[in-house]
Amino acid sequence: MPPATRRRLNIAPYVAGGVTIFVLVAFLLYPIGTTMLNSFAPAGEAFNVLNATLENFSRFFTSSMYQQALLNTIFIGVMVTVLATAVAVPAAYFVARVQIPFKPLILSLSIIPLISPPFIGAYSWVVLFGRSGIVSQYLNQWFGIQMPPVYGYFGVILSMVLSNFTYVFLFVQGALTAVDPHLEESARVMGASRWRVLRTVVLPLAIPPMLAGAMIVLIEALGEFGAPAVLGGEMYVLSTLMYFQIHGFFNLNAASAIALVNVLITLGAILFLIRVNKKRRFVTVGSTTRRAALQTGRGIRIVANCYVWGLLALALLPQLVVVFTSFAEKWPGTLWPTQYGWGNYQYVFSRVVEPLQNSLILAAVATVACVIFGTLTGYVAERKTFFGKWALDLTIMLPFILPGIVTGVALLVTYNSGPIALTGTALIIVIGYFVRRIAYIYRSVVAAVTQIDLKMEEASTVAGATWGTTMRKVTIPLIAPGILAGAIIVFTTLISEMSTTVMLYSARWKTISIAIYERLETQEISAAAAIGSITILVTLILVLTATRVIGKSMSELFS
Amino acid sequence: MASSSPAPARLSVRELTKIFNTPEGPATAVKDVSFDIAPNTFFTMLGPSGCGKTTTLRMIAGLETITSGQILFNGEDFRRKSAFERNIGMVFQSYALFPHMTVFENAAYGLRLRGADEATITKRVHETLAMLRLDGLAQRYPADLSGGQQQRVSIGRALVYHPGMLLLDEPLANLDAKLRVEMRDEIRRLQKALNVMALYVTHDQEEAMAISDVIGVFSKGRLMQLGAPYDIYSAPISLFVADFIGKANFFPVDIESRDHGRAAVVALGGSRFAGVKTVTAASDEGEWFVKPQAALMMSRPEQMWLSSAGQQLDKPAFTGRALRIQFLGSFVRYLVETGQARGEVIVDLPAFAEGVSEGDEVRFGLVGPSLVFEEGSR
Ligand SMILES: Nc1ncnc2c1ncn2[C@@H]1O[C@H](COP(=O)(O)OP(=O)(O)OP(=O)(O)O)[C@@H](O)[C@H]1O
């Protein structure tokens, strides 16, 4: 083959990488930069050196609403992280070290809160614990107990803890299962009691994965929009305040300022956790295949089973309530619904078809884009060395630490007007989804390509294959399971995406989550529940099919 | 705190049996194992993979429940004692160092459990680290140590509280060949210096011979033979042990006559050997024998002679062809193909045999005493 042909073909991955970089710069870095700058511009103007002002930030000093929102964000973030970690670590220990039946099932069930639409579950707490909620009424009738109002801190924190503890649970459980059991055994032979082994060996080993999980929870909590929007009541956090500024006053620059503050808090929290974690030694995984002996004592087994199943029941309760509510045809403020039936589903399938279609289309298009560009970019990043590789890495990972609503605000602020006005189009939503999720594919591809021996590709090239043929025949089949796993996560989390969508949707392009949100606002609870149930069902079917195809368990997909 | 153990104690293991409940049903890992270890003895459990060495050791350490049998320490039931009374130090193949503690803290762990005061801890830990040539590494984390250093730390951690008994499960398996030899001498030196009973597990027979006072050879969950390295090598009581320890040649023979535990035998090819000691093979070793011959004569490679086929000698001999001649430094090894033995024959000579090159016909035979194994009654 003439060398010229080959050289042209070799350009392909760089073209893909180049396009990805262009998209990331144009639709992530540039919008973020613009947002940051515009937060220093007066309302309604674009930033330039002459009009620089701190006016947008002054509200943090003058408005008690802003101050309260800032404090609330920090308080809720910290509380959710601490509580989620506190409930998850014992569960992880029990699953890893005590004889409990159905462990794979436990791990799979723990994923459901992560993949369910975020705030329809939150609303379930109103159905249960609201002023006329089912549980509240019974507690009042039987024991005369008055529940604290579910709106505000109580509901927001409860709902966020139960939908996020899984991260810590899976990380710690995985790490403890992988720890060399000889560590604990040698402590026992030396004379340490079970309690002492727990305190001096097991818990310290659980700290690094615990902090890693806690970091994800904290990032999620600081950027969360759904739970505070539904359950916040009069209580605002930064994300709901941003929404309020844009949908209430259309004050983009004020929202930008809030976004900047939100990002700074998140960044500070991440740096703090990284610092804490740096001092820790990471777990050295043993070479033995011997599994740690499981505790079989009666007492500990009873405690462990009750705790783990109790926690799961609590975490899955919102989903069950959603499904239950979706069958309530009439619920006129009574304790229980007065009429059950399929009516809500008939309503949904006749009136709410479009949001369902929109969600599927938008998520599918964004997923395909993520797969194509994430794969090629991940491949280039792993196999080739080039200038500025670290910058690419960092940029792709950036959305991981940016609250979703900030990405939404940034895109909205930047492409609202001017030469490229994208507001209101499907494209801007797809772009938002793309920049937020490409990292999942990118990371799985980098991890998978690292595992492949370069010699296999070289053998194919030596045998006369072009770069494209080698990719198609050798590389892609080997990394396909990793890509597929990434694609499923991307697709399922996008179907019910809320934080970015809430800033970018338009009358023409409403998604499932927006449809649910609107019906919650208008108190059409049962209709919202029906949409939620359908989403839960679709997501579960997708994930289950995928786990069959790839041969991985549900929990492995997410950790 | 248990300072140097009071009176030297004796460990007795009585008919120890372990049956695991596996999904495929009960599996016997250790069956009726009994042995006695005198104080200050270096005892090694040797055997192929999966023969139950680790399981036996773990039962002694109290890490595995005992299905039946007893472990006695100076006549007292070991199981009834607390971990402090048993006072065991244990070293694992994976070192099992606590990754979140420094070398110092790792070594101090056992002393802290025993409630030692800070001054004693500092003194003892530094003594022990110095003994293991680890001084200067006290503040490092295990991840920053080489494999050999990690191994030393794990030995130090087990010795620092002066245990009465040191259990080691293949402690050298992760080290490279040269370091393995160095470390095994060091372990032996420490054991003797500290007067501690050692129970050592390995599947490397050379290592076992080099390090032990007493070796117990295991096969399929049973203790096949117990004895000093030389006794096991020169007087194996089963074909398995004869074959597993060192190299062995086996010749199918018929027994012609017997006299006080000795026999006269006829080998294939008609050679006669008189006054050979007879041993009854283990009961499940029937398939070793080559029918129709009823017995197997065993000989070690270095107890054989070999010469070119042309030489006529007036002693019982076998014939064969030299397949391969290997010069191995201190001796020369001949691999001989013959129809008169079970498999190829190995002959080790101190020097090259005159006039023999690869492919030549040779004669070979036995120097000195040998053993003949008879099939045991089933
Ligand atoms: N926890 C267990 N459950 C079921 N079977 C077990 C268990 N532990 C060990 N076994 C079985 O018991 C037998 C003896 O195992 P053991 O670990 O004692 O062998 P070993 O002699 O130490 O071998 P190696 O040299 O490979 O370490 C093996 O067949 C093993 O499969």
Ligand SMILES: [Mg+2]
């Ligand atoms: Mg073993």
